[in-house]
Amino acid sequence: MAETKEEPRIGVFICHCGTNIAGSLSIEDVKEYAETLDGVVVADEYQYMCSTPGQTKIIDAIKEHNLNGIVVAACSPRLHEPTFRTATEEGGLNKFRFEMANIRDQNSWVHMHDWDGATDKAKDQVRIAVAKARMLEDLEPKSVPVEHSALVLGGGVGGMQAALDLAGAGIKTYLIEKSPSIGGRMSQLDKTFPTLDCSQCILTPKMVDVGRHPNIELYTYTEVENVEGYIGNFTITLRKKARGVLDPTEAAARGFVGGGCNGCGDCSEVCPVIKPNSFEMGMAPRKAIYIYHPQVMPLQYTIDFDSCVKCGLCVEACGEKKAIDLEAVDTFEQVRVGTCILAIGYDYIPIEEKREWGYKQFDNVITGLEFERLICASGPTGGHLIRPSDGQTPMKVGFVLCAGSRDNTGGVNKPYCSRFCCMYSLKHAHQIMEKIPGAVPYIFYMDIRSFGKMYEEFYYRIQNEGAKFIRGRVANILEDPTTKNLMVYTEDTLLGRPVAMEMDMVVLAAAVQPKPEAEKIRQMFGVSKSQDGWLLEAHPKLNPCGTTTAGIYLAGVCQGPKDIPDTVAQAEGAASAASIPIHTGEVQLEPYFAQCVEEICAGCGMCVNQCPYGALALVEKNGRTVMEVTEAKCKGCGTCGGFCPGGAIRMQHFTSPQICAQIDAFLLEGGEQ
Amino acid sequence: MTDENWKPKIIAIICNWCSYAGADLAGGARIQYPPDVRAIRVMCTGRVDPLFIMKAFQDGADGVLVSGCHFGDCHYLEGNYKCAKRMFLVKTLLKNIGLDDKRLRMTFVSASEGAKWGMVMEDVVKTVTELGPSPLKKYER
């Protein structure tokens, strides 16, 4: 059956993109060739088709030649299809009467030294595009309503900021955190560079705000189980892990009015089980029923059922509050949201795998995060920095930068820069000199990357305070068996002399890497990953918060290493991006829906199981069994269309005739030189 | 009949979310590869009807490449699985009609694998060039 009734009248517009395209192939040849193509009534070229004059050319040509199909040969449709569709529309055509030939990203840029090859390819690409344009038809985008709510995954500083912004903009926001308290990595830090203000002091107010904001519904100790739906209408299943402790509302729901956990801690005192506290990097104990630290939000205890012996002492201690339920099990809950923000954070690499630095072999080799806890006033040592081996105060402390970062070797293989290690190591150096009179920090570095606002000035300050900088990557560290001191070996590459320095303690600025669970999460939300495993943004420069899945946004280190200011900035960006569809109230979906051609459909129903969204069903229509599409559910992947034995399924904008026409255009028309 | 300046005609049907993005990335990174492949964009490799591939070979294509997301990464959950399954079928079909099934190739290139796209292009062109012109070419025209 014919795709279009009227005679095709196509206009072809070829973009130079400055010299990006014109520099590698002959625009003139392509233009002349385009003019010869069947159905093409006008062909034109311009320096920058995406510019206003460029778009005006299209708009005018549509009117002048009363075109019914537009082909632009330029960059990638993933970049400028929306631009030219708008132009097509302004010219008075349906915006789906537009087709793009990607002669830049997939031609001129990848065949820069093959003028003829590139030109021939461009001709073919234009011919293929024209072939499709000839068969394009009017389509109406489908607009769907957007839930007036959002979900933020991850309760670190990024997730908290995003949630506060969304909530502040009047959007119901669900903040999901896997651990018992929000706060994330930042709550483990002592001070923050370059201002040196206390991390807890600036974070705790935020945590409280999150806790009491009417628009924020906080789910701690909760993980995402399943994600369904699309932008505007996500249905997300949450697994509330068995916490064993009821908050006042939960308690009330069970009829213990006035009961529930008030954070008094009586339970923890009587608990006989002792475990290492992961918040303190295992350097302090916690009970089987515990909170990380006094400022946790919410202030509600949690039972670690892996180690709980169910002795029941805590239940007695809790008494009338009846907050403890030793038989608690995981529960599930569904929330419907319009958009989601992923702020799932990062992990440190297992730095012990770099055997030459002796972490976990030598007592006095620690990581940066362990240092944060040791120097923190609320930490396991009350802020007294001591050597794990003998509790002595270290007077010479070595800092190993790029510990695993910028490292191509197998096993570690973190070729990227972790971006905040330089600065926090400078901060550590300052803290040592501040807290321990006469102590000298030695910073072993390849480059000091102090790129942020007031960062270089901070570097200046630390150097002025007396920190010693040695430009050499540490080759290996050996322990003196008797004193437990550490010999650090490297080269002072500026002196050109080998270095063998005895240190009381060494701090490794371990590289960061994506969380292990990131893989599962990104697949649930349909987000791609970069080659080093970080979640992939829609565009590295122009859309750093968005993803290729509409309605899913990224914030913080999960998208790539960044420090607190950048994380917060990106979180606010993501929040604003995520609020746009919600405030607009509706989003337009590209109308690439499957349609059943009922005359042909044999009602075999094989397509029904093919659809991953259950959008297809068999129905009785005037005596025949035929398939019917629920457009709201159809996302336009075309899996059914690719499978239908009878070819009874039309995939709008990607119909079989259109695609076959493209194939024929390439292989049959001309082609051979 | 392979003369010196014979160049293979290869058609690639690639998905919008991974492989097409990967190919764009290769462009951004200026990764150079032979210009013998023409790409047709579909939203998902699940859309690839075996008919398209047979059509291409019937039209005399020397090679066909189908490229989608890695398993588990499909933008539409499982389109690439479905497509991969069909490709096995098509390959047997090709063997039956006496075509070397190395002329049909399915690859998985993610949006961040520009370099890999370059390698795939190199490799596909190499393979098909070694196989020579499609025997079906003689019959048409």
Place this chain on the structure above:
Amino acid sequence: MAKVKDYGNAELEEKLRDTAYYADDANPQFLEDVKKISRTAANMCFQCGTCTGSCPSAPRSSYRIRLFMRKGVLGLEKEALYDPDLWLCTTCYSCTDRCPRDLAPTDVIMAMRNLAFKIDIVPRNFLKTVQLIYTTGHGVPNNDVNRAAREKLGLPADPPTTHSHPEFIPGIQKIMDFYKMKENADRILAEGEQ
């Protein structure tokens, strides 16, 4: 600034010699040769110093493997090949194990030594080994004390190697002659004599 100054005073010329690094000091081919022979991406060194820090020779000499990597990258052929430190690498491969760029500095040194030999720069002891292998098939040949000891142990006076199978030695010699190794070794040693 003038590279050549005619002070007409050799001593002064030497004292004030212009030692600036000029672009035309570089021999790009040198880097290419090093990469080919060493089979490692020598151009990718970013001078972190891990290699020298790992090197057992560095603390007791002026040998800095990092500097050889640098000279490779910059194509400073003469500076690299004429430097006697080139022969102080014990090939312990510690640097190769720890290099964060996954390079093999040890193999770069080996490659540079190969290139040095091409222009007749090589320590005598290396050539002596060549001559020994050429004549006996062994780098460390047998001797009478050892023969006696071997017999006491119930071993043949000469091991079942080329020592007791001299018929294999011509084969070894053919292989070495194929690369003109022996004649080069003899020539260089002879020149050294005068």
Place this chain on the structure above:
Amino acid sequence: MRQYAFFLGCIAPNRYPGCEAAAIKTSAKLGIELLPLEGAGCCPAPGAFGAIDLKVWYALAARNLVLAEQMNMDITLICNGCYKSIWEVNHILKHNDELRDGVNEVLAEVDMEFKGSIDVWHLIELYYDEKICGVDKVRASVTHPLTGTRIAPHYGCHLLKPKKERHFGDTENPMWFEELIDALGAESVQYRNKMQCCGAGGGVRGYDLTHSLDITNEKLLNIQEVGADALTEFCPFCQLQYDRGQVEIEEKFGQTYNLPVLHYNELLGLAQGMTPQELALDLHAVDCKPFLEKIL
């Protein structure tokens, strides 16, 4: 009884014949039969030869490999230097067609062809490999345990490094050799910078003896620090450097250690009841008596 072509190298047969004798006798007790690789020559020395012209190094090593291919038998050897030449060349030529063709072009001159049909093993890895021998079997073979002796291990370089091309894992602080030492009833001791080079390799011993001895001396100091009755290794060249080196160090630096240096096979021989005479320990430059008195 597994059979291997026994590649002797130079220093073992021509300086420390005890190693050769011990290797053959002790392995026999562990179900490993060593057959002479007739006509083998120098491996050739990776430091000296590789430094001058790697192509010749490939070719001469390939010649040794072909001899074993003709016996259709895997090679085993007892020297790290030999391991570098023989194992690495075998590995490289198997995986690099260009180099293999180059080498075969030369070998054609002597009617030989490298096929890459065999593998190369260091005897010590066969001992440690559970599938072939294993620590327990070594322990079981001990009749005269070296009880009460403290022995410092030296791994050497060319067996384990570079780790990305080898299969021995950790090169910063491995412990498997210690297991083999403890299996003899002795006590293995840890010391500072265990993995440092002996200082002999790369032709440095011949090029600048003082320099190379200074490296050796550092190791000896580190061992002296923890006190050991003997040093053991599985590389005759390291053995030469430590054994004769001590004499030279005494001359040059006036420092005395009297630290007996024994190849692991010599230790194993003693533990299996071989006499010092059967091991020609009298050829060692450093007198082994004080050590022997502890165990005999």
